[in-house]
Amino acid sequence: xxxxKYLPKxxxxxxxxxCMAFALDLLQGKVKADDCPPLxxxxxxxxxxxxKELLGSEEGxxxxxxxxxxxxxxxxxxxxxxICPVNARYCPPSLSGKAPDYxxxxxxxxxxxxxxxxxxxxxYCRRIxxxxxxxxxxxxxxxxxxxxxxxxxx
Amino acid sequence: MKRSVCSGCSLLCDDIMVKxxxxxxxxxxxxxxxxxxxxxxxxxxxxxxxxxxxxxxxxQKASWDEALQRTVDLIKKSKKPLIYGLSNxxxxxxxxxxxxxxxxxxxxxxxxxxxxxxxxxNAVNSGITLTTITEIINKADLILLWGSNAAxxxxxxxxxxxxxxxxxxxxxxxxxxxxxxxxxxxxSFNTMGVRDVALRITPGKDIELIKVLKEECCAADSIxxxxxxxxxxxxxxxxxxxxxxxxYGVIFVGQGLLTPQKNSNLINELLELVQMINIKQERGRITxxxxxxxxxxxxxxxxxxxxxxxxxxxxxxxxxxxxxxxNIISKIENEDFxxxxxxxxxxxxxxxxxxxxxxxxKPIILIDNRNSATLQLASIVLPTTITGIECSGxxxxxxxxxxxxxxxxxPPSKIPTDEEILNQIIQKLKSDGGN
Amino acid sequence: MxxxxxxxxxxxxxxxxxxxxxxxxxxDKKSLVEKLAIAFINPKDFDKLNLSSKPNLKIxxxxxxxxVKGIADEDVPEGTVLMPISxxxxxxxxxENSELRYKNMRVDVDITEEKINDLNSLINKIKEA
Ligand code: SF4
Ligand code: SF4
Ligand code: SF4
Ligand code: SF4
Numbered sequence: 001x002x003x004x005k006y007l008p009k010x011x012x013x014x015x016x017x018x019c020m021a022f023a024l025d026l027l028q029g030k031v032k033a034d035d036c037p038p039l040x041x042x043x044x045x046x047x048x049x050x051x052k053e054l055l056g057s058e059e060g061x062x063x064x065x066x067x068x069x070x071x072x073x074x075x076x077x078x079x080x081x082x083i084c085p086v087n088a089r090y091c092p093p094s095l096s097g098k099a100p101d102y103x104x105x106x107x108x109x110x111x112x113x114x115x116x117x118x119x120x121x122x123x124y125c126r127r128i129x130x131x132x133x134x135x136x137x138x139x140x141x142x143x144x145x146x147x148x149x150x151x152x153x154x
Numbered sequence: 155m156k157r158s159v160c161s162g163c164s165l166l167c168d169d170i171m172v173k174x175x176x177x178x179x180x181x182x183x184x185x186x187x188x189x190x191x192x193x194x195x196x197x198x199x200x201x202x203x204x205x206x207x208x209x210x211x212x213x214q215k216a217s218w219d220e221a222l223q224r225t226v227d228l229i230k231k232s233k234k235p236l237i238y239g240l241s242n243x244x245x246x247x248x249x250x251x252x253x254x255x256x257x258x259x260x261x262x263x264x265x266x267x268x269x270x271x272x273x274x275x276n277a278v279n280s281g282i283t284l285t286t287i288t289e290i291i292n293k294a295d296l297i298l299l300w301g302s303n304a305a306x307x308x309x310x311x312x313x314x315x316x317x318x319x320x321x322x323x324x325x326x327x328x329x330x331x332x333x334x335x336x337x338x339x340x341x342s343f344n345t346m347g348v349r350d351v352a353l354r355i356t357p358g359k360d361i362e363l364i365k366v367l368k369e370e371c372c373a374a375d376s377i378x379x380x381x382x383x384x385x386x387x388x389x390x391x392x393x394x395x396x397x398x399x400x401x402y403g404v405i406f407v408g409q410g411l412l413t414p415q416k417n418s419n420l421i422n423e424l425l426e427l428v429q430m431i432n433i434k435q436e437r438g439r440i441t442x443x444x445x446x447x448x449x450x451x452x453x454x455x456x457x458x459x460x461x462x463x464x465x466x467x468x469x470x471x472x473x474x475x476x477x478x479x480x481n482i483i484s485k486i487e488n489e490d491f492x493x494x495x496x497x498x499x500x501x502x503x504x505x506x507x508x509x510x511x512x513x514x515x516k517p518i519i520l521i522d523n524r525n526s527a528t529l530q531l532a533s534i535v536l537p538t539t540i541t542g543i544e545c546s547g548x549x550x551x552x553x554x555x556x557x558x559x560x561x562x563x564x565p566p567s568k569i570p571t572d573e574e575i576l577n578q579i580i581q582k583l584k585s586d587g588g589n
Numbered sequence: 590m591x592x593x594x595x596x597x598x599x600x601x602x603x604x605x606x607x608x609x610x611x612x613x614x615x616x617d618k619k620s621l622v623e624k625l626a627i628a629f630i631n632p633k634d635f636d637k638l639n640l641s642s643k644p645n646l647k648i649x650x651x652x653x654x655x656x657v658k659g660i661a662d663e664d665v666p667e668g669t670v671l672m673p674i675s676x677x678x679x680x681x682x683x684x685e686n687s688e689l690r691y692k693n694m695r696v697d698v699d700i701t702e703e704k705i706n707d708l709n710s711l712i713n714k715i716k717e718a
Contacts, residue, residue, distance in 0.1 A: 074187075075186055075187040075188070075305075075306075075309050076185065076186035076187045076189075076190065076309065077186050077305065077309040077310055077312065077313050078184065078186065078310055078313045079312065079313045079317050079345065081313075082313050082317040082318060082326075083317050083326070083327060088319065088326075093169065095318065095319045095326075096291055096314075096318045096319070096320070096321075097291060097310075097313050097314035097315070097317060097318030098169040098184075099167075099169045099170055099171065099183060099184025099185075100184075101171075102155055102171045102183050111183065111184075112183065112184055112185070112186070113181065113182075113183050114181060114182060114190055115182070115185060115186060115187035115188075115189065115190025115191065116187065116190075139327075142347070143317070143327070143344070143345050143347075144344065144345075145305040145312070145341040145342060145344045145345050146305075146341060146344070147344055
């Protein structure tokens, strides 16, 4: 139980449970390190930082999804617009490879404007919204002929 | 904001959105970069806005009256005029072009003859049907790009035919197999998935591949164990399996197959292969589709066919069509012309040096909207509108479906359309008393 | 001086980035040369020819000679030269049996210090030929 090591281990129950229980919840991503008030005190600063680092790499909870479209490379082929399952669900024209209507539907993720792809709204991306295997969606990056789409976590 | 047609290439995407106030184009949605650039041409720095006449070996601005008069004078002096191009013009302009050729006893042809026109010729002779984009979207489960880099020449083609979800299938890309045969690893290769087949053939060996595949169709195990044309035996077997197992396969014939190899007609060989596969086919069939660069590549074929029953190479003499085996290349090669009229094309850039220098010796009349290498050699330049943006007209899509192009904005400085220019020349010739 | 001569297959292609009609619409004399007077070859050939030592490539076919800038490109197979279709590549293409020959042609490739022709000099060459 590596996470437990870095907690204050005082069982003060300010978090509503014991340190051991807190550590378990941390591991499952149910709570955040910040939910333990003593940990934020200056004397635990080092432990707090180590914990954050561990959580970051182990869980990815602290990382944020970014989808970058390199407009220098992109040639506006619209493949990402068509292939993205979210677009397919909310923009009927994209089912037959057509450009979606304008103005864009609120869930629409990509549109091609002025010959270049534009990312509209990331928050409906399956990597954020969906559950289970669907969350591993990566088709926009896989099929872009220009390798212009990059999915990153920063 | 209106749905409009893009005239950037022969796919003629009819789903793009153009925001315009009728004077300027503000924004284009849905068109690829190539299409967007077509719209940008309206205001490009190299646009020609006034007629030009060559005086003292430099091109100088002239009035429309003067330029047209000079054109007519040149044509009247000419005994064997050549008219070429028209792939970037509407069918209406192509009709006028043919009318002009008839009036002046000229030879007329379009860019298609040295390009995809060959596919149509051969397909008509073999009886194989071509297919349409909608059919491909709805039915195809196998797309074969042979010697064509769709991702660059027709940027949205793969989007439409490969990634769309058809009416009769619930899924899209997952059930479609993509096969690419090309020596160069082009951008199209990046759209491949795990089940797809990439065949990087040795350049110039397509003919050998086709021949071996044909043999294999007749008698199994004809493929030499070391493979052919730089391809592995197993890969070739997979290719054949995919082709004969497909429910609806489409072969996109690219530029790579249009030049003859070892003096055999590649397209014909390919068509024979397709016929053989279709005989073996149990579940479906294989069809072909053409790819064109210029947006109205196919239009001239249709106009000429409907008027004279001949796809191209129309040679007129005393209002009659002459039977001729000549094409534009042989005409120039044999210097069998004394004046050339080019409409919306740049032959000096496209043709080999040996032909260009022959063209340069005779007067050139150019009808186009922008700078080009041909312009540098032209005697008279008549500026024209950009069809599909500044004037309407009919064009034939790469799958031979007629599409009506719309006018979006007014042309600058009252520039006439191709059709109007050709008509003015015809009227002037008639009123001046012919030649 | 040692002369390295190698047999290559020439293919002329249309690329979006190197498209003559695009350059004639939007470019100028400089960009025309930059985008069109080029040839792509495999990096291995690039090294074999020792292209970094001399700036340009001299490509000769049965039909003519042209000098262009050589660019290494991994996607081009070894032994192949890829040129964008343009007035430059058409200096070495030709006609056979009334058909254009612009693909799969055998060419010789050499490195050179000679300058790349600009559009004007090619136009003059065409005029005088
Ligand atoms: S709040 Fe912190 S110190 Fe208190 S019991 Fe929970 S983990 Fe331990
Ligand atoms: S798939 Fe790639 S090249 Fe095509 S529009 Fe999207 S980002 Fe641009
Ligand atoms: S990862 Fe999937 S859901 Fe997210 S933008 Fe890309 S294609 Fe759409
Ligand atoms: S694929 Fe062709 S027709 Fe479609 S948007 Fe691009 S240039 Fe225009």
